[in-house]
Amino acid sequence: MADVATTSVDAKAADGAYRTRFQMFWREFRRNRGALVGTTMFAVLIAMVVFAPFVTRYDPIEPNFSARFESPSAEHWFGTDRNGRDIFTRVIYGGRISLQVGVIAVAIGALLGTFLGLVSGFYGGWVDNALMRFMDFVLAMPGILLAITIVFALGPSLTNVMIAVGFASMPQYARVVRASVLSAKQLPYVEAARANGAGDLAVMGKHILPNVFAPVLVLATLGLGSAVLSVAALSFLGLGAAPPTPEWGLLISDGRGVLRRSWWVATFPGLAIMVTVLAVNLIGDGLRDALDPRLRGQV
Numbered sequence: 001m002a003d004v005a006t007t008s009v010d011a012k013a014a015d016g017a018y019r020t021r022f023q024m025f026w027r028e029f030r031r032n033r034g035a036l037v038g039t040t041m042f043a044v045l046i047a048m049v050v051f052a053p054f055v056t057r058y059d060p061i062e063p064n065f066s067a068r069f070e071s072p073s074a075e076h077w078f079g080t081d082r083n084g085r086d087i088f089t090r091v092i093y094g095g096r097i098s099l100q101v102g103v104i105a106v107a108i109g110a111l112l113g114t115f116l117g118l119v120s121g122f123y124g125g126w127v128d129n130a131l132m133r134f135m136d137f138v139l140a141m142p143g144i145l146l147a148i149t150i151v152f153a154l155g156p157s158l159t160n161v162m163i164a165v166g167f168a169s170m171p172q173y174a175r176v177v178r179a180s181v182l183s184a185k186q187l188p189y190v191e192a193a194r195a196n197g198a199g200d201l202a203v204m205g206k207h208i209l210p211n212v213f214a215p216v217l218v219l220a221t222l223g224l225g226s227a228v229l230s231v232a233a234l235s236f237l238g239l240g241a242a243p244p245t246p247e248w249g250l251l252i253s254d255g256r257g258v259l260r261r262s263w264w265v266a267t268f269p270g271l272a273i274m275v276t277v278l279a280v281n282l283i284g285d286g287l288r289d290a291l292d293p294r295l296r297g298q299v
Helices: 002-031 033-050 087-123 125-139 143-154 158-184 188-195 200-236 248-256 264-291
Strands: none
Touching: 002 033, 002 264, 033 087, 033 264, 087 125, 087 158, 087 200, 087 248, 087 264, 125 158, 143 158, 143 200, 158 200, 188 200, 200 248, 200 264, 248 264
16 A cells, blocks of 8 residues: 555656656747747648648649739739739648658758657767767768759658658757767766666667657657748759649749739749748747756756
């Protein structure tokens, strides 16, 4: 009975500590007006993308040649393109593709980078040297150039774009996680766990990995904006989505040839990218400030 009571007390204490940490995080996050603005912008964008069939009544693919190059109006808020398709509709549906590809690319980079950084920082020695030299080699190439090279090698497609952008962002996560692991593995409770016979996987997964979650979350949030830009750039160059897919980078590419005549064709997809990246960066800055005790003055 005493063991059951002790376990219950420990569980309640842990739950109380978690609630306290979350309350502190939420209090600091909502104090950041920029983060709240970014969250609102991103929430509206997600809602429009998810409920696109209810937001617009036009088809994003089907052409309507009788309405070619119509300027923005009450009928077509963002105007129409060379095939008479509604730009507003294509921007909304394009958000589905651009955001999905960006999130998956960030997930690939974060998972690979976290794993390699965790192994590198935990084991050190020649493992650390080998992995970090490989990260240095990847970082030596500009990210977009490395992504273009990978897509050329694998072939143009959105799937290969996700792989390329994720791989190019991997070193950032690996370096951040490695630095966090080098600090975390010296903490007393980690040394106590190893002294009690806990294996490497248990120590890394249960005691060290939770300590690197916060910086990875912030980096992934900020990285989403960069991923959306990179995906759009590759599609703009013809290495990603293929026509008539309504992807933001491809929409800009379609409109560049008629920019003087029909400015709205390329302008509104570009504004969609700008708003998305701005919202994500504001959220990332808010997460960083809320999750870093030093930025709250709680050293």
